[in-house]
Amino acid sequence: MTKVKVPFNYLQFQFKNNAEIFKDWKKLIKTTDFTLGHKVLEFENKFSKYIGAKYCISTNNGTDALILSLKALGIKKGDEVITVCNSFYATTGAIVACGAIPVFVDCDDRYQIDINLIEEKINTKTKAILPVHWGGASPDMYKIKKLAKKFKLKILEDACMGIGAKIKNKSPGTFGDIGAYSMHPLKSLNVMGDGGMIVTNNKKLADWIKCYRNHGMINRDNNKIWGVNARLQPLQAVVAINQLKNLDRIIKIRNKNAKILDEGLKKLKKYIIVPERVKNFTETFALYMCLFKKRDKLKFFLEKNGVEVKIHYPKPLHLQEASRIYGYKKNSFLKAEKQCKYLLTLPVHQYLSKKQLMLMVKLIKQFYNENK
Ligand SMILES: Cc1ncc(COP(=O)(O)O)c(C=O)c1O
Structure with missing residues (x-):
């Protein structure tokens, strides 16, 4: 077998020394705060500050971050969502999970959605544009925003690979109505498993997503909407807080x-x-x-x-x-x-x-x- 001289996977190096994480896990275990709780909240506050958005709602992965975001934007059966044809499956899977129709657009020489080809795909069924910050690079979000405004479309950014990137000092995921992120092991911020986040500056959207993510509950005895369980695990939140520093x-x-x-x-x-x-x-x-x-x-x-x-x-x-x-x-x-x-x-x-x-x-x- 060939000896690996240049490895693709870096996780074994990243998690070589976990003393600080173990210390914080021990503290968390003592509190038994295992469902959302103080560590998840701490991470959400730190992430929204880092990324430059008012609200952050963590989720159990990036795919659910996309699905919850589309649902919050009101995307439903028969709606069309314009997206790019070269992304990970989850971008399209999320559209289909909401009953909507993915309408593909070709990419450009930087492997990003070709902005010049979006307009011709817009019709009366089009409800949103879902650009991807593919590979951790970005399309020109200023131009996409202009288009969305002209045709009164929502924007959900798939910024799953874009945590830590900048477009003129502004983070991917903060241009549109909502941004979705992943903390899957192969992302810039990763957490020994799955994790995701949604950010928005719109309180109404944030409140709905927060409620839907946790079964639609207002509290233990009252349910406002029928929701799902898409919560980030506190153990992962501890890792996320630790990794955000680096x-x-x-x-x-x-x-x-x-x-x-x-x-x-x-x-x-x-x-x-x-x-x-x-x-x-x-x-x-x-x-x-x-x-x-x-x-x-x-x-x-x-x-x-x-x-x-x-x-x-x-x-x-x-x-x-x-x-x-x-x-x-x-x-x-x-x-x-x-x-x-x-x-x-x-x-x-x-x-x-x-x-x-x-x-x-x-x-x-x-x-x-x-x-x-
Ligand atoms: C562009 C893109 N969108 C969505 C996802 C889905 O994220 P997750 O694996 O956390 O569900 C990923 C990564 O896996 C991705 O690269």
Whole structure:
């Protein structure tokens, strides 16, 4: 078996020393405050402050954060929600879980929703736009806001990969009516399991989501609406509070690492397209992706040489079997379909050394026979 020289997964390094978390878990266990309670509240207050929104409602994962948000916005059976065709399944799954119809739009050269293609999809059934901060980069939310205002549409931002990013000093998830986040293990803020958050500046929306998340209860003996149990676990809230302290440092290192990769790979223009890095946009680099010629062969070569790489994803959402009922065909969205063939995700996490980053660049050069 090949020895891993550049690992993709960083969790074993991230959670090597858990003394502080264990200390706080012990304190929590003594209180037996296991359903919502003081730790969940503390995290929600800290997160809303960090992200720059008035209200934060934590949830048990990012998918539920999206579903609850759509429900709060009144999205229901037969409504159309415009979204991008290159995201994780959960973005579309959340729309469908509300009985609504996902209307896909192609992506642009930065793998973000192509804003110029949104307007042509708007009709009388359209109720919302659901842009994704894909890979931890962002579409131009100012332009999306303008469009939504013109057509009186709601905006829910899938900022699941965007915690810690900035668009001109403003956080992803704070542009639209609601923002949804994930704390899944492969996200910039993660919690030894699942977790999610919703943020909004609208009190009415926040109150409804808070109530719906906890069975629709006002209190133990009174139920206002029929809701669900989508609560964040206090054990996870403890981890989230702990990890939030490190987040800005992590994002800084990831950006530094991405710059090293960008600079190395840009020298191989003939074979690799590095996406544009927009001025005043800070990415989280949840995924470091470029387009590579002979992608599949390169993947095999890198893996053979101990570099763990991934593809996000080889098949777009509109061509998945689950999308068959919507009637999309091959060549519906040329950019996303092309990217599925050429995109490769390289490790960029905060535990990589410069030597490991340079090794990746060196191997890629070697693959293309450009190692001069
Ligand atoms: C873009 C995007 N949306 C939604 C989700 C769903 O989040 P979760 O796994 O916490 O349910 C994820 C991550 O898994 C994601 O990357």
